[in-house]
Amino acid sequence: MLDLKHELKLDKTRDEKARMNFVSGLRAHVLNDMASGMRAVWDAEVEPAFRRSRGRRPKDGPEVHAALKPNECFKFYSSLRVTTQDLVWQSVFPALERNRGALKEKAARLSRSSQSRSGKTRGTLALRPGFQVPRSVSALDVHLMAGNYDGEYEEGDLAAGSLYDNGLAVFSFGLMGQNLDDIGQSIAGFIKLKFPKLKPAKILDLGCTIGHNTGSWKDHFPAAEVHGIDVAAPCLRYAHARAQAQDRELHFHQMDAEALDFPDASFDVVFSSMFLHEVPRKGIERILAEAHRVLKPGGLMLHMELPPNSQLSPYDAFYLDWDGAYNNEPFYKPFRDLKPEDICRRAGFAPEKYLQFVIPSVGWYGEKVWREAAERPPSVDSDKTGRLTDGILWYCFGAFK
Amino acid sequence: MSASDPARRPMRRTIRGGRPYFFDDPAIDKILNMVVVLGSEVWTLRERLAALEAIQVRQGSLASGELDAHDFSTEDEARLAGERKEFIDSLFRVLQVQVEEPRTQPVKAKAKPKAKPKGKTARRPTSAAKGRKTRR
Incomplete structure (x- = not known):
């Protein structure tokens, strides 16, 4: 199992580590082996049966879903995936519960900038007392993560951030890199390669949770001032301490991406990763409009996301939408049914300024393949695009203002 | 390693919104x-x-x-064989209940026709039939 490399990592017993290893291994089995098995059953049995009875191929993801649902392989895959998802978090709880006091003390020490690892970091944290977390976040436990991202159990709590950081290490079975920032590293680095003239002075990461991908922007653009916003205070407290532990100067704010408290034309890059699909449609439109507002002319908006259904085969569309149906992510499929170019246009971006990329995971493919992709990005329609599986390709879309 | 603080409110471990189920x-x-x-x-x-x-x-x-x-000594081997038997028995205890019930329950004239003929074979669908069954 991937172990966190920073000071906030939990002190775990041998058995706790073993349980996490098991869950990670099981996730890899379900998402690689069982997923391939289900695809094979689809090709050999279910799809031909569909064609025989309907006289045509399935036209979209929901038809694939309906046809596969009664099949035993779908039931085992799904039931095991849900169980494993729950165990991701359950495998962290015992160590986290025991470490909560120590974690809070460490975070408090790290948050005093003079005592960060090098003593040089001057990152900041701005929380808003009385801030109302939107219902789209507070109403249910997204990703089946008990307690959710905003759950607080005591004054100044940051346990939810730790649950997410440690859980993500189990969940990703290595596919998100040693620092869980493969998305950030792959994309920020790619943008630097692809647009060498872009010299951002200010970068904003929307819905940043624990800032695991926010830091990559600082790594690739060290001269830039990098900000991250989120609605969940426990994640932001953790993000701040985590950045301090890693000697990254980042600025975190408790803020709703639908109503940013930044002046017009104040950022060169507005980024988000795996964020929009957790937001209701109306909210997505407002977020993109806000991104347009706070961008300077010539600035870049970029969202790393799940690829849209319109650009995938019916089977791959079904496969990705599984999370929307079963992982407590009610806005997932509605987001994936949108056309990214349309929402960018509606937010005020010129259609000719629209762009989208498929970026190979730098951790999985290595620098050579990743660099080559800056010249010739792979096509969207692949069973690796946006899918947490060996050989993942990250999808992103956006526009220049 | 410090023990968890009893004064601290424990984190919630159940999922708000529940988990989905897939089998019938x-x-x-x-x-x-x-x-x-x-x-x-x-x-x-x-x-x-x-x-x-x-x-x-x-x-x-x-x-x-x-x-x-x-290799275990003959004595150890015999002890382990006994423990293994107990382990297996306890693993399948749940199935044994059905076998032992008729022996331990006092036989009632009324209960007889209900309990026996239908229970074991007729109600259980074959695995082939099960595979074809769709969800409600």
Whole structure:
């Protein structure tokens, strides 16, 4: 199992580590082996049966879903995936519960900038007392993560951030890199390669949770001032301490991406990763409009996301939408049914300024393949695009203002 | 390592919004969950044993490969065989209930026709029929 490399990592017993290893291994089995098995059953049995009875191929993801649902392989895959998802978090709880006091003390020490690892970091944290977390976040436990991202159990709590950081290490079975920032590293680095003239002075990461991908922007653009916003205070407290532990100067704010408290034309890059699909449609439109507002002319908006259904085969569309149906992510499929170019246009971006990329995971493919992709990005329609599986390709879309 | 602080409110571990079920009877999903948790504990024991073995080899109280080459004495073997039997019995205790019930329950004239003929075979669908069944 991937172990966190920073000071906030939990002190775990041998058995706790073993349980996490098991869950990670099981996730890899379900998402690689069982997923391939289900695809094979689809090709050999279910799809031909569909064609025989309907006289045509399935036209979209929901038809694939309906046809596969009664099949035993779908039931085992799904039931095991849900169980494993729950165990991701359950495998962290015992160590986290025991470490909560120590974690809070460490975070408090790290948050005093003079005592960060090098003593040089001057990152900041701005929380808003009385801030109302939107219902789209507070109403249910997204990703089946008990307690959710905003759950607080005591004054100044940051346990939810730790649950997410440690859980993500189990969940990703290595596919998100040693620092869980493969998305950030792959994309920020790619943008630097692809647009060498872009010299951002200010970068904003929307819905940043624990800032695991926010830091990559600082790594690739060290001269830039990098900000991250989120609605969940426990994640932001953790993000701040985590950045301090890693000697990254980042600025975190408790803020709703639908109503940013930044002046017009104040950022060169507005980024988000795996964020929009957790937001209701109306909210997505407002977020993109806000991104347009706070961008300077010539600035870049970029969202790393799940690829849209319109650009995938019916089977791959079904496969990705599984999370929307079963992982407590009610806005997932509605987001994936949108056309990214349309929402960018509606937010005020010129259609000719629209762009989208498929970026190979730098951790999985290595620098050579990743660099080559800056010249010739792979096509969207692949069973690796946006899918947490060996050989993942990250999808992103956006526009220049 | 500090123990968890009893004054601290424990974090919630149940999922708000619930979890979905996929089999016709949600009990199957729940049993599968139990099997996975058991699997996790079996694996945890194996890792712990591997750690113990590695430490003993490092400290010189166990030679590399000694554990694999070890044969139990006849006496130990007999004791383990008994324990193994108990282990297997306890694993399948749940199935034994059905077998033992008629012997332990006082036979009632009324209960007889209900309990026997339908119960075991007729109600259970064959695995082939099960495979064809769709969800409601």
